[in-house]
Amino acid sequence: MKREMSTVVAATLVFCGGLAIAGSLRDQPKPAQAAVTVQAPPPISAPLFTEAVNALGKSAPTSLTIPAIGVKNAPISPVGLNADQSVEVPPLSKPNLVGWYKHRPTPGEQGAAVLLGHVDGYGKPAVFYKAHTLKAGDTISVKRKDASTATFSVDSLERVDKDAFPTDKVYGATDAAELRLVTCGGEFDAATGHYKDNVIVYAHLVN
Numbered sequence: 783m784k785r786e787m788s789t790v791v792a793a794t795l796v797f798c799g800g801l802a803i804a805g806s807l808r809d810q811p812k813p814a815q816a817a818v819t820v821q822a823p824p825p826i827s828a829p830l831f832t833e834a835v836n837a838l839g840k841s842a843p844t845s846l847t848i849p850a851i852g853v854k855n856a857p858i859s860p861v862g863l864n865a866d867q868s869v870e871v872p873p874l875s876k877p878n879l880v881g882w883y884k885h886r887p888t889p890g891e892q893g894a895a896v897l898l899g900h901v902d903g904y905g906k907p908a909v910f911y912k913a914h915t916l917k918a919g920d921t922i923s924v925k926r927k928d929a930s931t932a933t934f935s936v937d938s939l940e941r942v943d944k945d946a947f948p949t950d951k952v953y954g955a956t957d958a959a960e961l962r963l964v965t966c967g968g969e970f971d972a973a974t975g976h977y978k979d980n981v982i983v984y985a986h987l988v989n
Contacts, residue, residue: 836987837959838890841928843882846897850920851912858924860884861898874903886953889924890932890987894953894960897924901965901977910965914941914981922961922985934961934985941967941979952982959987 843858861870861881872879880899887893900908922934942948952962961984968979 837892838926838930838932838987839928840888840891841926841930842884843889843895843897843924843926843932845925846880846909847923847925848913848916848920850916853909855925856880856899856909858882858897869898871898872900874900874908877903877906877908880909887959888926889934889961890926890930890959892956892959894956894962896952896962896964898964901967901981910963910981913963913965913983914939914967916983921988922963922983924961931989932959932961932987933989935988937984937986939981939983941981943979944976947980948982961985961987 842860845855845857847854847856856878858880859872859882861872862884864870869883870881872881877900880897882889883896883898887895889895889897899910899913901910901913902908916936916939918936918938920936922936924932924934926932940948952964963981963983963985965981966977966979967981968977970977
């Protein structure tokens, strides 16, 4: 199986709701959101992927389970790009919903599949509220539309400043089937309504 990455992201925005200012959200028409600009991957001129051992075929993800942080069968919905080239994200009104970036591989395919979720919203914990506590060896399971389940093992976690987002590391080519979880984290700036960092979880397919 070979796969070409034809979609190049011009700019990516990841949003997370503002738990730290929950008390002020009740009187606002919309919750404060924390944005981070992510630089685009370099243009792709050749196929990124060749056949990988253990990689699965293409099948859209449907739900996510992460036992270590209490996530069980969280629904997954595909997200793409907005007109301004920012990444679509699940609405804060659906804090348990995970977004799969559909312009990258499906979880279990060779390459880096990317799942995005909120850390909180409307003053309540969201699906990735405890993602920063994940550690190497924790498992992540993704149910897929073809009735298969892709199981991943966490390799590492990093917290990065929004202005230093490792775009190539998150979205770039990989030799194996891998997974990235992306959310917000670090200190919350009440003045801007933004978290200052991103939390990124890296995992690889084990089953």
